[in-house]
Amino acid sequence: MTDHITIDQTPALPPEKPRLTAGSWVRQNLFSSVRSGILTVIFGVFSFFAFKVLVNTMFENPDRDWLAVKTNLRLYAAFAYPITQFVRVWVALGLVLALLGLSLGIWRSASAVAARTIASRLIASGLTVLAGTLLVGPPVLRDEAGEPVYDETFEALRGTWRSGLEQRTGWFLLAFALVAAGVALWFGLGSRRNTLTVPTTLVVWIASGVVIGSTWVVRYGHYGLDPEGVPVGDPDSLVAMSTRMPWTVMWLLVAVAYQLGRFVSRWNSSRLLITAAWFLAPFIAFWVILRDPAIDYGHVWSTDLPMFLGFGVLGGLLLFLLADPKIGELGRFIAFLLVVVAALTFVSGFYGWFSMLQKARISFCLLALFALMANNFAGDRQTRLRFAGAWVLLIGIAHYFITLMNSPSTLELRADSFLGGFLFTMFAALFGLMFSFPLGVLLALARTSTLPIFRLLATWFIEFVRGVPFITVLFFFDIMLPLFLPAGMEAPDMAATVLGLVLFSSAYLAENVRGGLQSVRRGQYEAADAIGLTGAQRTSLIVLPQALRVSIPPLVGQAITTYKETSLFAIIGVFDFLRVANYVVPNQSTPVNFIGHKLEGLIFVSFVYWLGSITMSKYSQNLESKMGVGER
Amino acid sequence: MTTEGEGTLAGMQPKRVPLYRDATVVKWVTQVIALLLVLGALFFLVEEAGANLKAKSIPNDFDFLGINPGFNISEGIDKDPNTGGRALWVGMVNTLRLAMSGIVFATLLGLAIGIARLSDNWIVNRLASIYIETIRNIPILVQIFIIAVLLGSAGRLVGDTGPINGWFMVSSKGLAVPRIFPSDGFYQWLVVLAIGTLLARAVRKRRVTHQDLTGAISYPNLWFGAVLLLVAVVGWFVHPVFGFLNNLFNEIGDAWGSIPQSGAKLVLAAGAVTASLLWIRRFLNSKRSPAGLAKLTDDDMFRMIFAVIGGLLVAFVVTIGWPGLSSWIINSGQDFWHFLGDKFGDGRTGNPVDAMRPTIVGEGTLLNYGSQGLVMSPGFAAMFIGLTLYTASFVAEIVRGGILAVPKGQSEAAAAIGLNRAQALRHVILPQAVRVSLPPLGNQYLNITKNTSLGIAIGFADVVNVGGTVLNQSGKALPVIAIWMLFFLCCSLTISVVVNWFNVRTRIVER
């Protein structure tokens, strides 16, 4: 019963419009009236010069040195992660991509692109590249060190147009290849181009395949250099080529995972499992793969395992008892007692009555939570066994990860920052959002609850967080988190920032979910009450599935915002994607002097951010039109 | 009626429900436990933080507000503040200045782009949509960095006049335009304008009545503007007659000084609290109908809570905080009334408003803009341009959505009753579009205000940046963060109150 959020699978085809001839198209869209004609001329000239200025500022400008980006791609990707251990980064990335592929396969989107659109887009982009290549000025002359050569008036010397054309053969080839592909598609399909559609997922996959595959054919890119100036990886190969093998593997992995996802989507539990896997993924990626923890096995045998067995067996037995439908109020009483015990474990630690491992305290909290839920999972023997089994599994996973967190990392780090660059940005956005989601749902439920204290607490929290800028929340956590922790425990900046992100976006998510909750009609609550569901059952079986479905588009919008908001980490001093561009590379003097070369990196960074968020926003528009939201 | 047996009324004594099964008890006990857990968690965190702070011997007080901060601020109403509080105030003013200019320009640009997005000219339409799709999908911080870099690479400031004969100058030191500033007679003129506004309103009301009675179109708004303009022009020359206010305010100040301060403060504070209580009573009365008190929403609750807080805040400021607070804000040792009196006076006969061209001071390579012109520092310019461009892309989408949200039947109906296109737009489409657009627009204004905090990334002296400097120097993290958050909460609240007010108004207009 987890597949409520499936979207209607009919592909959205644009209504057939009569095709215009080129002449009448121009007349209708550019010169329909005198006013329109004047606008066309003015803005046509404007866009020509704007485009020219743009490409010239970006490329053939003496201040530009794109090597600053090309040789530092490794920093942009993962910052100071040890080069020898880079395979870990690939495995972590592979984990996320595999999950992504599986999810895409399970929650298949039916969006499709018309072949006609693909062909015309290919031709248009080819022509744009061609125009850009022709519009940039002659190349700036540079000396051996790569510095531009200036004349007496401090104007950079430039070569001839002809030399420029020779240097840009690659770009010309790219332009022609794009146009040729588009034309081939256009005429190759003949009249079928108007009817044939290709799934968007396939288009994206093929396009990325072409990019990745091209590294096997064309030698482009640049050497990645480590701080000593030694080329990174295979000394004979360029960055693009030295990473072609892993990228190809990733590319194939996504395809395999997608197919697997399609295959397993017929099982109802696959959705539950993949969701659980997503929630485990950050811990596995971060603590297992990237940190390679040195687990103290002596401690494991002496303390961890006995603790797990104790909590697992005794807790399981207790929960099995509590899930008896006939237990009645006694169950509530025991659950209440457990809540008190869980609270006491913290109080006692604070006043030093008796010490206790943090793990035990967390376990007591989890046990209390399960005990509170037991009533809803009561049933026959099998249901009760399953409930107790879920407890054992969860406590096992929780204990495992707590052990991992307590084990030191085996990696020797060159810088104080453990993880950085785009990898960190991506992980923070993805996992921050993931964890803020349940919190946001809880807040939304509390805010719409009939219980005034819950409502008040949630309202104040949400309105407070929404009233202050993200950066102040980040500062708060950056400064306060170390103070909140008991002595001896340390939290890296990264943890503080992600915690801030989770709390911050949970308040916004809560408002989105609240919109969905308000769209669930009153009769649904009454019907659920009338058939005797408990409050928790009513919420989880009836209300939330309907509310979340409605709030998917605004939730994706919030995901985009969160993704963009991660850039603020740079201000706190975390070496995220933006900070590499804005701070690290422009201050790099060895092996190549890139001091002051900020703009290249910023343009590169904005392109990557743009690519990510435009993908999500197109996806959300697609969903919205398919769900009939926003159309009237 | 049956009278025997279990389960019938007569044989049944009212049974007492055990507490653990009583719905009301369980409901409240659950909530109280949750509240206790939340409060407990907060308590432990705060205790822990307090202990840790003590261990690091960082006191958590607001002393820094009163002592010399020991740093200069790069721009603002006071570049060399003599107290920490004053420094923060300068930062707040900078933030507000940036937010307000951003709001105005983002709205205008967004309106233009939103309309361009609906144009049937392909190029205009495309350019607008490329603008929107590019700008709004790149993080604002990255854009601000890019603009800052581009501005930084503008030419160096040179000694001679700028591009347009010294009226307008661009360099890596920022932009400079002539400064228009309130001069000698400004406050006197302001009084004239206030009187003029009242007068113009009275005239407008008469015109409206006239139109209502006779049906003749009588241009009330035109009359309003004309009267105001007339008064403003006349006031430009006659404003010195209000010089007498100088004496008035000074005498009020003297009288104020001569009465026992504590008593007066107490009366004022009591007045503020009474006013807020009276407001609540009026509010509750407005919610009361013959059928009894309507169910109060959270929103109503918050209004009442904020009314109480507002009253208490005024009381607090009047009784305790005023001398300190006034010295941050008006930076003068005088009390408020004498400060006000100084703004008027016999010597003030000059023009109310004056303007000056920007100048350049300094020698050699150390040239900088002088204080005459209105200088937009590189930081302010980057923030302003970045915020305007970024927010305009969202405003454009809101404008477009608002216009598209008006059903097609509306314009058809307007045409059917014989309105022309302009009339239909003015009386039918726009009022509805505005109603749809206002709440999200208010959200964008809130976002601009909050995004001004990014100034810290490029060194613009906003409240977060100044606060950050204070924080670094004094180490008093919690108080500074509290001031930040309180300040932004106040801004958010103000904006949402204003937007709500407009919202209610447009709704009434529509009805």
Place this chain on the structure above:
Amino acid sequence: MTDTSVADTDRLSGNKDMIVCEGVNKWFGDFQALKGVTATIKEQEVVVVLGPSGSGKSTWIRCINRLEAHQGGTIIVDGVELSNDLRNIEKIRSEVGMVFQQFNLFPHLTVRDNVTLAPIWVRKRPRAEAEQLAMDLLERVGIPEQADKYPGQLSGGQQQRVAIARSLAMEPRVMLFDEPTSALDPEMIKEVLDVMKDLARGGMTMMVVTHEMGFAREVADRIIFMESGEIVESGTPEHFFTNPTEERTKLFLSQIL
């Protein structure tokens, strides 16, 4: 107040009291929706509640299922008093089925899942058993072939029949119907009424708020007429339709017949 005693039909005389209401009061703000409603409904009795709109009849039966909390008087269902006692509320909810005017099916679940929800989650029955029960019930209301569709794909009459099946899946001892045919197109009313007649014949205790006079006349053991929160008159259908004693009843009947 007029006599509210049980109609003296033979088939009910020995049955025990199923629903006992005594002096039930309910306020919405200042407005009193129920003014001391007192009535007893026997096991297997079918009671139709009539009255002009706003007379409190819906409020009354919603109180019996605790969708609204009554504020004075006593409601006893099958010997269990409806009070603040959580255990009693649970018990009564699972013994009293309710059918709404707007169906209120769960749109995100298939018809089958709608019907099995309560047996699985409230009655804690194994899924296979619950599904068997669901199919039996859908058979009984005449739409077994729609089991895998979503509510949105069904007609109003079919939806209401699913709603009845969903309530029956709880194996309730009492069924409450809150204007079950008011939101239906005329041609679909009959199919729902037929199902209800079947139920009545099968011996279900039923309380029906409706405007269907034909149904009332044919099926009801007793008709209760309410106006402005009070029971005005109660009696057998013949008594009610042929010679009502109260003026208000006569007025009401003259307006609708």
